Amino acid sequence: MLDSINVGTSGLLGYAKGLRVIANNTANLNTPGYKAATLQFSDLFYAASQGAGGGSARLGYGLATGATQLDFRQGDLRQTGNDFDLGVDGEGLFVLQTSDGATRYTRAGQFEFNQDGLFVNRGDGSKVMGIDANGQATDIKLDGLRSAPGKATALARFTGNLSSTVTSHTVSAVKVNDAIGEEHNLSLKFTSTDTATGAWSVEVLDGATSIATGQLQFDDGKPTAATSKLQFSYQPANREARELTLDFSSDVTSFASGNLSTLAMTAQDGLPPGNLVKVGFDAAGKLVATYSNGDTVKGARLQLARFRTLDAVQAEGGNQFVQANGLSWETGGAGEGAFGAVRAGVLEISNVDLSREFSDLVVLQRGYQASSQVLATANDMLQELFRMKAK
Structure with a gap:
């Protein structure tokens, strides 16, 4: 008993x-x-x-x-509306590094950028680890990303109709950027040299100064391949010279339309300097910085880790886990191998x-x-x- x-x-x-x-x-x-x-x-x-x-x-x-x-098993991913709330859709845990250098892992992606521009866990301030272009572990930070330099224009595209019944036409407000992103206003003067064959001379003006000339030939109202692009070296005052291409190859025509010509520049790839307006993460876990000039730059990639057996993981509290029993974990980036995709603006619930x-x-x-x-x-x-x- x-x-x-x-x-x-x-x-x-x-x-x-x-x-x-x-x-x-x-x-x-x-x-x-x-x-x-x-x-x-x-x-x-x-x-x-x-x-x-x-x-x-x-x-x-x-x-x-x-x-x-x-x-x-994965919990449901719930929308939060916070761009720095991250969830892993699939296998993998975010990697954290505490102030004493210890490594922790979590599925609770409640993160933020602190006052020093470092991406950290909101709960305890531990660093959220990423990987650089060489696959090495690195901090995720805003250093070097708070502003974007200007970009020189390399290609300007034109569309519209250059009336074949006029003898000349000027396209003004051709705005391009120099090597530091400063904007310059060019103009193009088209002069008909042979109405029968559809030949035009093109003069590029910076203010009143002629900086380049070329020929534009139309065949059945379409620019010929040999003359559809005008390439020249453009050097504004006190700036280095850059190659600039004026592209008339797409959607440019020359048909009779009286005195009305609609030819104009529609796009160019130069950019003025810009300030950081938004930061987020894409599905591959890469930091994406968006600037006021419309430019985007990608930074470090979030590091993910996964274990091969449950014997290798131990709950530690604070929504975090640690390695156990001396068993190693596999690390990598989102979307690689067995790792899942990163989704922004969501949290994985219990x-x-x-x-x-x-x-x-x-x-x-x-x-x-x-x-x-x-x-x-x-x-x-x-x-x-x-x-x-x-x-």
């Missing part, structure tokens, strides 16, 4: 631990990146007991509890299945009640034995 009390007690202790695991799961029902845990149960050792007639019986000594098993937890709770409650009944029955039998002895 004493053994029965020990067996019943082991049941009470085991079910109490199981209740604690379920309580922790349900308490973290809305914790971003939380992974539900399950307590492993097993029976204790057995010992042989001599029975009547020389036979032996193997009697168990109760309930044992083992490790908790983490459930790493993967706790509340209906399953309540079902397990009922089972544990019944087990605890049964173990309690075993103790009560064994105690009654002992009391009866003591009364018999007293008589």
Whole structure:
């Protein structure tokens, strides 16, 4: 009967631990990146007991509890509207580095840029790690990205109709950028040299100064391939010379339209200097900086890590995990190999299945009640034995 009390007690202790695991799961029902845990149960050792007639019986000594098993199924990705809330759609955890150099991992992408321009975890300020163009681990920061230099115009495109019935036409407001992004206003003067063949001379003017000349030949109203692009070296005052191409090859025509010509510049690839207006991350986890001049620049890429076996991961609290049992993890970038894609503006919520937890709770409650009944029955039998002895 004493053994029965020990067996019943082991049941009470085991079910109490199981209740604690379920309580922790349900308490973290809305914790971003939380992974539900399950307590492993097993029976204790057995010992042989001599029975009547020389036979032996193997009697168990109760309930044992083992490790908790983490459930790493992906939780739902919930929209937050914050560009720095990140979720991994697929396998992989974000890599964090604490102030003392320790490495942690998390599925809860609640991040921000701190006052120093460093990308950090909002909860504890630990650095969110990235990888550079050479695949080496690096910090993710805004240094060098707060402004964008200007870009010289290399190509200007034109569209519209150059009326074949006029003798000359001027296209003004041809705005291009020099090597530091400063804007210059050029103009093009078209002069018909042969109405019958559709030949035109082209003169490029910077103010009143002629800086380049060329020929534009039309065949059946379309520019010929040999003359459809005018290329020359453009050097504004106190600036270095750059090659500039005027492209008439697409959507430029020359048909009779009276005195009306619609030929004009529609696009050019130069940019003025710009200031940083927005920062975000693309599906590959790359930092994307957007500037006031419309330019975009990509920076470091978020580093992801994954484990090969659950024995290699251990919950540490704070929505974070660490390596366990000396087992290594694999690192890489989003979309590479088995790693999932990064989604911005979302958070992965807990993967706790509340209906399953309540079902397990009922089972544990019944087990605890049964173990309690075993103790009560064994105690009654002992009391009866003591009364018999007293008589």
